Amino acid sequence: MKPIYITMIIGLLLFSSGCIQPKEAPVVAEKAATEEWKADGILGVSEYSRSMLLQSPARQGYSGGDMEISWRNDPEYLYLALNASTDGWLAIGFEPLEWMKNADIIIASVQSGKAEAQDEYCTGNYGPHLDDTMLGGTNDVKEFAGRKVAGRTVFELKRRLDTGDKFDKSFSPGQAISIIWALSNNPDLSFKHNVAFGEGIITLTGEQTMPPAIKAATLNAHEKEGLSFIWEEEKMARDLYTSLYESDKLTIFRDLARSEQSHMDQARAIIDKYALSIPGNDEQGVFQNQTLQKVHDELLAKGLPSDQDALNAAATFEEISIMDLQEELNITHAQDVMAMYQGLLAGSQKHLRSYVTDLKDRGIKYDPRYLGMDEFEKIVRIK
Numbered sequence: 008m009k010p011i012y013i014t015m016i017i018g019l020l021l022f023s024s025g026c027i028q029p030k031e032a033p034v035v036a037e038k039a040a041t042e043e044w045k046a047d048g049i050l051g052v053s054e055y056s057r058s059m060l061l062q063s064p065a066r067q068g069y070s071g072g073d074m075e076i077s078w079r080n081d082p083e084y085l086y087l088a089l090n091a092s093t094d095g096w097l098a099i100g101f102e103p104l105e106w107m108k109n110a111d112i113i114i115a116s117v118q119s120g121k122a123e124a125q126d127e128y129c130t131g132n133y134g135p136h137l138d139d140t141m142l143g144g145t146n147d148v149k150e151f152a153g154r155k156v157a158g159r160t161v162f163e164l165k166r167r168l169d170t171g172d173k174f175d176k177s178f179s180p181g182q183a184i185s186i187i188w189a190l191s192n193n194p195d196l197s198f199k200h201n202v203a204f205g206e207g208i209i210t211l212t213g214e215q216t217m218p219p220a221i222k223a224a225t226l227n228a229h230e231k232e233g234l235s236f237i238w239e240e241e242k243m244a245r246d247l248y249t250s251l252y253e254s255d256k257l258t259i260f261r262d263l264a265r266s267e268q269s270h271m272d273q274a275r276a277i278i279d280k281y282a283l284s285i286p287g288n289d290e291q292g293v294f295q296n297q298t299l300q301k302v303h304d305e306l307l308a309k310g311l312p313s314d315q316d317a318l319n320a321a322a323t324f325e326e327i328s329i330m331d332l333q334e335e336l337n338i339t340h341a342q343d344v345m346a347m348y349q350g351l352l353a354g355s356q357k358h359l360r361s362y363v364t365d366l367k368d369r370g371i372k373y374d375p376r377y378l379g380m381d382e383f384e385k386i387v388r389i390k
């Protein structure tokens with residue numbers, strides 16, 4: 008049986024208060040950035056200190072693709088490179104509240120050897136995202152360059168950690184920043200993404216240099232078990248939200264069930280890559296892991312009586328999911344697995360925020376059951 012949070016808390020489900028402090032998520036790949044940073048669309052071997060490959064599988068409406076994010080920072084600036092499998096636009100968004108909402112977006116494309124970029128802010132769940140200057144803010148992506156290389160687009164930029172613009176998120180060294188990313192095969196920045204989209208977390212360097220992360224080419228038994236567990240836990244979320252939507256018709260459950268399917272697809276892509284298999288046959292509400300089966304059945308029973316109960320049960324599930332992902336992040340050393348888990352973690356944090364906000368809009372305060380209060384408040388930003 009896996010030594011994970013969901014296993015530990017099964018007996019306490021919905022009754023205990025959080026006391027387990029998760030450890031910080033590890034950085035994916037790290038080296039010394041000794042080369043001078045230049046905006047030229049060429050990624051020097053030692054130009055960036057950290058990098059992470061984000062992948063998104065093909066699915067309905069999306070051809071599938073990847074984006075490697077490389078970054079470095081000093082106390083004043085963030086330097087970023089995006090290297091993506093697209094001929095069209097590529098984008099990164101910082102710290103969305105939920106979905107795309109309130110994300111500080113940088114969207115760019117390279118056409119006829121010339122890079123264009125916009126500093127934008129997204130005001131709704133799925134847009135619109137407007138140029139900061141149109142919202143009364145300022146353009147703070149002034150130094151950038153891009154190139155097309157073998158069917159990919161490489162884009163480099165520099166921006167202040169704190170631009171002073173209220174439509175830009177302000178960062179400090181050492182901070183973990185949740186991100187969203189998206190790709191379109193169309194260079195027109197107003198067209199919707201159709202290649203890939205996803206989530207992730209990038210951690211800025213602090214004052215101290217951290218030791219390099221270990222790269223692992225193969226997975227050990229714990230890592231394999233973890234992958235299979237996380238896929239099934241994401242399935243549990245999808246199935247729980249689907250059943251809750253069928254019962255109460257709250258659109259949040261329909262939207263987040265779709266998002267959980269996307270998380271399952273992301274985990275599945277890594278499972279396939281390592282030639283592993285998924286547990287069971289993806290039957291709705293049926294799980295091979297009996298702990299997950301029990302938690303699913305209990306949360307569903309708790310959630311069915313009313314909209315409020317449903318939102319409470321869903322928020323509880325997201326707390327559990329966050330802790331399990333943090334635990335798996337501490338176990339694995341494989342970069343691709345870590346990047347995928349970090350994307351799922353950013354997604355679960357957004358989902359928790361969405362449920363807590365929905366409850367708050369109904370005049371109901373959600374108290375965390377498993378996460379420590381500091382961690383919870385940081386995630387839902389209700390301080």
Ligand code: HEM
Nearest residue numbers: 098099100106133134187188189196197198199204205266
């Ligand atoms: C250019 C115009 C854009 C439009 C019209 C648009 C529209 C949408 C829509 C309708 C969805 C719901 C899922 C779906 O239908 O596939 C979505 C999801 C998403 N979009 Fe966009 N989008 C745009 C740009 C962007 C940009 C620039 C980014 C990244 C910086 C982005 C990141 C995402 C992400 C991460 C999701 C999934 C959110 C979640 O499920 O939590 N989008 N978008």
